[in-house]
Amino acid sequence: MTGQAVVTGIGVLSPNGFGTAEYWDAACAGRSGIGRVTRFDPRRYPAKLAGEVSGFDAGEHLPSRLIPQTDRMTQFALLGADHALADAGVRPGEMSEFEMGVVTAGTCGGFEFGERELRNLWSKGGQYVSAYQSFAWFYAVNTGQISIRHGMRGPSGVLVGDQAGGLDALAHARRLVRGGTELIMSGGVDAPICPWGWVAQLAGGRLSTGEDPGRAYLPFDAGAAGHVPGEGGALLVVEDAGAARRRGAPQVYGAIRGYGSTFDPRPGSGREPGLRKAIEIALDDAGLAPGEIDVVFADAAAIPELDRAEAAAISEVFGPRAVPVTAPKTMTGRLGSGAAPLDVATALLSMRSGLIPPTANVTPAPEYGIDLVTAPRRTPVHAAVVLARGHGGFNSAVVLRSID
Template sequence: MSARTVITGMGVAAPNGLGVDRYWKAVLGGTTGIGPVTRFDATDYPSRLAGQIDDFTAADHLPGRLLPQTDVSTRLGLAAADWAIADAGIDAETVPDYEMGVVTSNAQGGFDFTHREFHKLWSKGPEFVSVYESFAWFYAVNTGQISIRNKMRGPSAALVGEQAGGLDAIGHARRTVQRGTSLVVSGGVDSALDPWGYASQLASRRVTTATDPERAYLPFDVHASGYVPGEGGAILVIEDEASARERGAPRIHGAISGYASTFDPRPDSERPPGLRRAAELAIADAGLTPGDIDVVFADGAGVADLDRAEADAVTAVFGRRGVPVTAPKALIGRLYAGGGPVDVVAAVMSIRDGVVPATGRTGEVPDEYGIDLVTGEPRTLAVRHALVLARGRWGFNSAVVVSAP
């Protein structure tokens, strides 16, 4: 039996709240973080909504020397890591530097930073391009910057799996801990809300063209018309339970008890998508059965055919209306690599408080979906084990089981 892997620290940067407590209060209160794009003139774009973080000023959270060399996503990631590390009660004296690793996911790179530098290149010349462009755009930069800032020299990695990547990072961190590293900082953060980054997201043709923020992103609803892009994510501190207790961790929020990932077959294959298999494998990895799962935090694409496919996977595992399902990301948008880790935090809070948040403004679920979607108001429910699902474009599927401390 592998050592139990637990969560000792959490940091969230979400469009409807900075910090775990503010985010959770907003989710339970149904406070949306979705609104009109304000960072550029989106008048001529077919979609004009996003889950923006408007109350984050990087200079309030990070030293000035980091500002010229970091993209928005890295700044958010560094701040969330600082909050998670403080929550876990970690300092230079508690854990040796080579016993601490960093595993993060990022799906979009440093869009805002690199496009600003490209504009300099094209309009002024190469001598005007920042030297930091050599790494600020890169998918691995959040892992690197968190590692350097916190002197974490243990095994580290960066993963890219679009919306599924954040759960993959947490799963990889768990595996790293089980192989002997005492502590791993893990999660995912993304941001691409500059003009080019936003346009790249619209290229999927899965982004809604709805103009009312209150009715734009409706996972599993008969009126679902696509999703809303967002920014932000969550960073967690994941530890071996025995090591955490030995060092006197202030608290254990929960456990990462199961993880699995699968990949869909090619589009013309007769084989089914891999989400059901990912869920089944993660539950088995946790030593549980489907009947042990109290709630599912769904991927919730907000696209009719994808919602139907996810509903089919859930009912295949749990039976028709066999488990409560929720998608709180409907209030903040799809955060790509950040989405799964934020849902893991929400799962931890559901376990702590005995309540399952509602799915944004979704209210009319097709009967043929057969799922027990939590809508309208949060549902009081004793939660011991939660299943978190995520799917990335091009076939990535990931599942994590979060359990009570």
């Protein structure tokens, strides 16, 4: 097993920032990207708000041959990977193709592409269904398209675990890098803002029906009543620290030091949720004590019972109000598989800048007993924990550490 896995490149596509710099500026300023849905007419639906990536034209960024083959989700992923590689100073053609792999997370696949082709099938007939439907909707398509575009033929895969899947993918990337692969492109994006995807999310019963963008998504707030969904996410270049140093990587944002995952017990069993254990496993894997963590990026479900469970887990591990907690996703919505990789990118940017971005628009309810960051906070950040939970009981935690 080789040395530690580090992040050397970040590519972000977020509702409140197109690209890493624009996103970071918005996150630090508390600027939200949540608004009324524009990608379809939401008037018939109880939920009408989303975090949409505005100003994205795939034709401006990708070869024209790829446009009819790909869902919006995959177009995001391809551009995010391009940005991450450029940020890391990686030229794939100069590396061995078998030393580079791709591990992404997916929640729903290419819903918008699939919906369009199903409409064609039902209204016009099978001869009007694109041949690309066979893979454009699939969970693994982002991994495949990125690997084809950049000639990355090393160990690859896809993880499906709702929001937790984004951390699981990065953890698998870490495992592959520590096992000898020099570079893994990893992270996740989703783009489920279409009628088909909207109905699927509504069926989960967790969407906010509020119509005020500033008051619709309120984790750890007395007014919490569900989350606002969004699209986008982040792709990260994960490398072996030694390999990054040898090739002269322009920067190292930080190391993926620890990871833990658990699954909640059966409802009604009387056993506690598994999030606390996931945090403890991740800290133990990282070799860090709770007191060495400078910030926790919360999952932030905005469902009172889930918020209580998360706040309890944080307090039990770190102590009541003992560590700053933040949830910048209140400015983007919950991005499915893209949420946790975006939180990881945000945590790494916090380490570089010495600033914790806020949980915008939220007034913390005292009952939760956590130190929720609601305004930008200047403080040294050397180590961070990122939490994510997936619908159905998935729990994941990742520990990040700066490189001294």
